[in-house]
Amino acid sequence: MHTLVAPNFQSIRQTHQQPLKIVVLGDSLIYGFGDPEGGGWVERLRRQWMSPDSPGHVLYNLGIRGDGVKQVQARLEHEFRHRGELKNRVPDAMILSIGVNDSARLGRPDGRNFTEFESFQTELAHLLDQAKQLCPVLFVGMVPVDEAKMPFLNCFYFNHADQYRYKEATRLACHKRQIPYLDIFDLWRSRGHDWCVKHLCSDGLHPNVAGYQALLHDVLHWEAFNHLSEPILATA
Template identity: 25%
Template sequence: MREKTLPWLMAVSALAAAACLAGLAWTLYDYFREVPPVTLTKPPEAVQEVPAAPAEDDGKFRVLALGDSLTRGYGDPEGKGYAGYLADALKGKAKEEVVLENLGVNGQTSPQLAEMLGQAAVQGQVKAADIILVSIGGNDLFRGGETLATLDLAAVAKIQEEYTKQLQGILGRLRELNPQANLFLIGLYNPFIELKDANVTSKIVRDWNYQAAETAAAYPKTVLVPTFDLFQLKVSDYLYTDQFHPNVQGYKLIAERAAALVTW
């Protein structure tokens, strides 16, 4: 009797798990269908031309920000984002003049950032930087909600594997160009943490951050800045109207976390 019962229980468990994932997929589909249009008072523009780096050390403290829309400051009416608020915080501490070069691009993925690092002007900015900020991976993982809406865990694992390879190349190239600057990789938060079955999406994001932190640890002066916990308890208070990007308060939280790691 027990031998007949066990397969039946396993089948029921499998159906229950499938139903759980299907429910999450429908919730995310419905969420993305009803997201309000995004309107910024001062929308940040994509990088058109990379400024030339100084020919020699000019005595300024240079902060270079690379990556996606979080770096660019999307969702902040002033377009500062975490990079801008971090630079503001450093201006009150640094003896030198603090200069921020924000090369973030809305929608950028890790392969696109890797390609960008092949540009001579970008390489010059990397070499001149005292601090390098990188926010990359959100578009690789979320893909406009497609990944978490379908919630194909095998596909997520494949995406993570591909991202890790890209991240290794990005960090390796940055360290080759500038082995002295402290490099801060901004971790991911879960913007869907208040939706149904958030434990599944949260596990995906936590695993993603863990692998990113392990990758960063292989390079000198390279640290992953955790953000998951900053948004975990009150995520709706720190998101922009698109319910995906941070708002001003969210960006300031990330900036404060990163600023606390800066040493002189």
């Protein structure tokens, strides 16, 4: 329902006998804000892959709270080209997750969006094209907010109508480029309003502990992700 099979992931897994080096870039959904127990879905996955009993891939969490598409695009290559094992080379794969901050209305419910829609589409196209030239890409979509808890920080008004508009633009841009897109917004809303509210923090914006656990479950059961993260081939 939410997936496209990435054309290059299978060949990557066939040619690598060592753990893949994967970077994850985005906003607070990647950073893990709201999950004091596990640090978010990316951190939970990183810890799982670090276990000596089930070694996995090398995961770099490059999430920054408040980032929009323009900020992620600006730091895309600089972030990983100077980072440890990735210094002076590209990662084996990349996961992106942005858009909710871009959709926010500023100052009032009918204020301008943080990133005007046309600008968002242009910046997103540049980001996806740039990322895909570097390595295979996956995209994890935004979670639906609790509109009743707005505004966030007394100035940011998030709503489902704008979220849907921005996530659909993202989904279509990914589809055009054969980038697998996980539609978290529609997936979570299909589980009902009460379910969504129970998986968000009191701020109505960030997932809580249960929310990040659910996010990790959704990612781990995503066909496109499993094409990327299948068991590491035994070394010769």
